[in-house]
Every structure is written in C-alpha cells, then in structure tokens.
Amino acid sequence: MKLTLASFLTLIAGVTVLADHFVVVPFINKTASTFIQWSVMLSAFSTALGGANILAVHTKRMSGKSANRGLSALLLGSMVTWLVIGLKLGMESQVYKFIWDNVYGSLSSTLFALNAFFVASAAYRSFRIRGIDTVILLVTACTVMLGRTGLGEAIYPGMPQVADWLMRVPNTAGMRGITIGGALGAISVSARVILGLERGYGGSERGMGVSGYDL
Amino acid sequence: MSRDPGIWTAALLTIVVWSYLFKQNILFQAVEHLFVGIAAAHAMTVAFTNLRDTCLGPALMGDWAMTVPLLGGLLLYARFLPKISHLSRIPLAFVMGTAAAVVIRGSLGPSFIQQVAGTIIPLTSPDNVILVVGTVTTIAYFLFGRKSRSGMMDHAARLGRYIMMAAFGAAYGNTVMMRMSLLIPRIRLVFGDWLGLLP
Numbered sequence: 581m582k583l584t585l586a587s588f589l590t591l592i593a594g595v596t597v598l599a600d601h602f603v604v605v606p607f608i609n610k611t612a613s614t615f616i617q618w619s620v621m622l623s624a625f626s627t628a629l630g631g632a633n634i635l636a637v638h639t640k641r642m643s644g645k646s647a648n649r650g651l652s653a654l655l656l657g658s659m660v661t662w663l664v665i666g667l668k669l670g671m672e673s674q675v676y677k678f679i680w681d682n683v684y685g686s687l688s689s690t691l692f693a694l695n696a697f698f699v700a701s702a703a704y705r706s707f708r709i710r711g712i713d714t715v716i717l718l719v720t721a722c723t724v725m726l727g728r729t730g731l732g733e734a735i736y737p738g739m740p741q742v743a744d745w746l747m748r749v750p751n752t753a754g755m756r757g758i759t760i761g762g763a764l765g766a767i768s769v770s771a772r773v774i775l776g777l778e779r780g781y782g783g784s785e786r787g788m789g790v791s792g793y794d795l
Numbered sequence: 796m797s798r799d800p801g802i803w804t805a806a807l808l809t810i811v812v813w814s815y816l817f818k819q820n821i822l823f824q825a826v827e828h829l830f831v832g833i834a835a836a837h838a839m840t841v842a843f844t845n846l847r848d849t850c851l852g853p854a855l856m857g858d859w860a861m862t863v864p865l866l867g868g869l870l871l872y873a874r875f876l877p878k879i880s881h882l883s884r885i886p887l888a889f890v891m892g893t894a895a896a897v898v899i900r901g902s903l904g905p906s907f908i909q910q911v912a913g914t915i916i917p918l919t920s921p922d923n924v925i926l927v928v929g930t931v932t933t934i935a936y937f938l939f940g941r942k943s944r945s946g947m948m949d950h951a952a953r954l955g956r957y958i959m960m961a962a963f964g965a966a967y968g969n970t971v972m973m974r975m976s977l978l979i980p981r982i983r984l985v986f987g988d989w990l991g992l993l994p
Contacts, residue, residue, distance in 0.1 A: 586888035592863035593892030601900045618864040619893040621850045622886050625868030631835050632872070651828045658832030666840030668925050678801060684837065686805035687830045689977050690812040696974035697816055703967070716960040717967070724968025745922075746965045753926050754962025757933025757955065760798075763906035770895035770902075781891050 587776030593619075594774030617658065720746055797989050806989035809981050929958040 593615050597655020599605075602610030638652040646652070665675055707718045726732030736742075772778040797803065808826060814824045833961045846868075853862040867886035874883040915922050932955035935948060987993035 586884045589885065589888045590892035590895070593889050594896040595894035597893050601896075601903075615889075615893050616897065617849075618867070619890045621846060621864035622863075622867050622871070624842040624846050624850075625864075625871050625886075626837050626890075629871050629874075631839045632875070634835050636875075644972065645838075648824075651824055655827055655828040655832040658829045659836045662836035663839055664832050666836065667843060671840060671844065679833065680837075682801040682804040683808065683829070684929050687806050687826065687833075688814065690809045690981050691830065691836040693817065693974055693978035693981050694812060695852060695933045696917045696971065696978050699967075699971055699974065703971075713956065716965040720961045720964030721968040721971075724965050725971055726956045726971045727800070743968075746961065747969065749922050749925050750929060750958055751965040754933050754959045755930025755966070756813070756914060756926075756930045757936075758959070758962075759906050760934055762908050762909070764904040766902045767899050767907070770898045772800055773891055774893040781887065793967075 584776075587779065590776060591774060594770075598774070631659070631663075720750070798989055799988075802984070802988050806985050809985055850965070931955075933958050 596608060597612045597615055599608050635656065638656050641652040641657070642649045662676075662679060665673070665679070669675060673734055703721070707714060707721070709718065723732075723739070724743045724746055726735065727739045727741075727746075732739035732743070769778065773781075797806075811826045812821045814820055850861050850868075851866055854865050867889065870882050870886050871877045872883070873881075910930075914927055916927065918924050918927060932951045934955070935951040936955035936959065938948070938952075983993060
C-alpha cells in the first residue's frame with residue numbers, strides 16, 4: 581500500500597471520525613465534529629464546482645456549431661438569471677418564490693409523474709411470464725396496486741389487507757436481507773477508502789492524469 | 796379559466812412536459828434545459844448562502860479554523876488549471892475520508908445491527924417464520940464465496956430469490972401508486988385550477 585499525501589489525509593480524517601463514534605475522548609470528539617463541519621463546507625464548494633462545469637460545457641457548446649446551442653443558451657440564461665435573483669434578492673423574495681412554486685415545483689413533480697406512464701410500459705416488457713420469478717413479481721405488484729385502490733376492494737374486500745401483508749412481511753424480509761448485504765458492502769468499501777486501497781475517486785493514479793504529480 | 800399568472804405558468808409547463816408522451820419535441824427539450832438550469836442555480840444559491848453564513852463570515856471575523864475549508868474549497872477549483880490540477884485531490888481526499896467514516900457509522904447501526912436485531916424474533920407465528928426465513932435466505936443468495944452451490948445452500952438461495960421477487964413486486968406496486976399520487980395533483984391543476992372543468 582502506497583502512502584501518499586491524499587491517502588494520508590483520507591486515513592487521518594476517516595480514523596478520527598470513526599473513532600468519535602466509539603470513544604469518549606474530548607479531543608477526538610471535538611476534532612471529529614470539526615472535520616465533519618469542514619467536509620460539509622467543502623461539499624458546498626463542490627456544488628459550485630458542478631455549476632462551473634455546467635458553465636464550461638455549455639459555453640463550449642454555444643460557441644461551436646452544435647444544433648443544440650439554443651438549448652444551451654436557455655440553460656445558461658435560466659441558471660445565471662436565477663442565481664443572480666437568489667444571491668441579490670435572497671431566497672425569501674417574491675420573485676424567487678414565484679419561480680420555485682410555479683416553475684421548479686411544477687416541472688419536478690410533472691417530470692416525476694411522467695414516470696407513471698413509463699413504468700407501465702417497462703412493466704409490460706419485464707412482467708411477461710417466463711418463469712416462477714416473474715409470476716411472483718407480477719402477482720405481488722398487481723396485488724399491491726389493486727390493494728391501494730378502490731377497484732381492488734370492489735373485486736375482493738380483503739385485497740387491502742393482502743396488500744398490507746405483502747408490504748409488511750415478504751417485502752420487509754426481502755428488503756431487510758438486501759439492506760444487511762448493502763450495509764456490509766458499504767462498510768467494506770468505506771474501509772477500503774479509509775485505508776487507501778480504493779482511490780478511484782481522485783482520477784488516474786498519476787495525479788489528475790495531466791500534471792503527472794502523485795499526491 | 797384562471798387569471799392567476801402562477802397557475803398559467805405551471806399549467807403550460809405541465810402540458811409541455813406531457814407532450815413528451817406523444818413524441819420527443821423541441822418544447823420539451825427547452826423545458827428540460829430550463830429545469831436543469833434552475834435546479835443547478837438553486838443548488839448553488841443554497842451552497843453559497845450556507846458558505847457565507849458558516850464559513851466566509853466567521854473566517855472574515857477572525858475564526859481561523861474556518862480558513863481551512865475556505866482554502867480547501869478554493870483548491871478544488873485547481874482542476875481547471877492543468878499545471879496544478881493535482882492539488883484538487885487534497886480536499887477531495889479529506890472529504891472522502893470523512894464521508895467513508897460517516898457511511899460506516901450510519902451503516903453499522905440502522906442498516907446492520909438494528910436489522911439483525913429485528914430479525915432475532917420468536918418463531919411463534921407464520922409471519923415471524925416468513926420474516927426470519929426470508930431474511931436469512933435473501934442473505935444466502937448473496938453469498939458468492941463458493942464457486943458452486945449445492946444442497947441446502949442452493950435451495951436457500953433459490954428461496955431467497957423468490958422472496959426478493961415478492962419484495963421487488965411489492966416495491967414496484969408501491970412506486971407506481973406513488974407516481975400516480977404525483978400525477979393526480981397535476982391533472983387537477985390543469986383541468987381544475989386552470990381550465991375550471993373540475994368541481
């Protein structure tokens with residue numbers, strides 16, 4: 581295992597925050613909470629980094645001969661305008677609230693609701709009975725959907741109870757097994773990150789792949 | 796018909812999004828880009844407001860501990876300068892270390908210990924038996940340590956797969972109903988609040 585400055589920092593930060601969970605030592609507890617606070621702030625900086633990336637990509641697209649340069653202009657225009665409104669007038673201002681409620685809120689819920697149509701067509705493709713697995717999938721999905729509507733109760737009065745049981749027992753059992761497996765996976769990957777065995781997040785092994793420095 | 800400009804805006808945008816169900820079109824693409832622009836701007840506004848209140852303000856007031864994330868945050872932008880781009884790995888490595896430890900802390904309690912504890916229940920009812928057997932067999936399905944399964948392990952893994960299919964089916968049904976509950980207010984907005992066709 582090669583110890584570089586980056587992996588050393590990862591190790592120190594990781595071990596301190598982890599130790600804070602298990603021991604009551606004022607110095608460690610205070611340092612860990614400071615580290616977490618710093619990380620939250622650094623994450624906020626990275627949000628602006630994402631914005632800067634959007635700016636760079638779409639400015640390049642606008643300056644080229646791309647057929648979508650009008651769309652890029654719209655994206656950048658809306659982003660810059662709303663950013664200026666947010667920073668200049670504040671998030672509590674009337675204009676900000678109007679856009680939030682009627683444009684952002686409206687678009688986000690409609691785009692999510694659009695999935696209702698696409699999951700139906702996806703279900704048609706994936707629920708074609710090919711074996712016992714798909715039969716179980718189809719029966720439980722239909723029972724839960726019918727149990728959540730008046731139609732299911734009209735067909736069979738006990739349908740809502742069956743749907744509730746499916747959610748409470750087999751769904752809990754399956755999801756619990758997956759959660760435990762996922763937790764073990766998350767713990768092992770996080771431990772690899774802290775120990776410096778997993779360094780894919782930093783780009784290529786040789787610095788950022790540009791400068792050739794290895795930190 | 797409504798005279799509220801807010802309802803007009805929301806209803807027209809809703810109709811443009813629905814137009815995608817017919818086919819991909821330029822209006823939908825425009826609205827999609829508008830959404831991404833607004834979402835990015837909102838995220839940056841929130842981030843900047845938080846930084847101003849918790850980092851920049853205290854740093855300017857003389858809180859030296861806050862200059863560390865300030866410098867680290869600026870180092871993140873070094874990736875745009877090829878000669879010093881490698882420096883952006885320093886704050887990133889720090890955040891990854893902290894985040895990894897926070898993930899371990901979060902996964903240990905609610906996602907592992909509490910789930911295991913919740914499975915250690917008396918086998919006094921059919922529901923409890925299904926819950927315990929279902930959880931254990933689902934985990935058995937994910938045991939890839941041995942190259943080939945045989946006997947009990949094979950049966951357990953197969954039962955685990957069936958339990959997972961039941962869980963996925965139930966989760967799918969629930970997701971569809973959740974999406975429907977988002978769709979209904981949009982229909983009410985267009986046909987009720989905007990056009991006034993619904994009581």
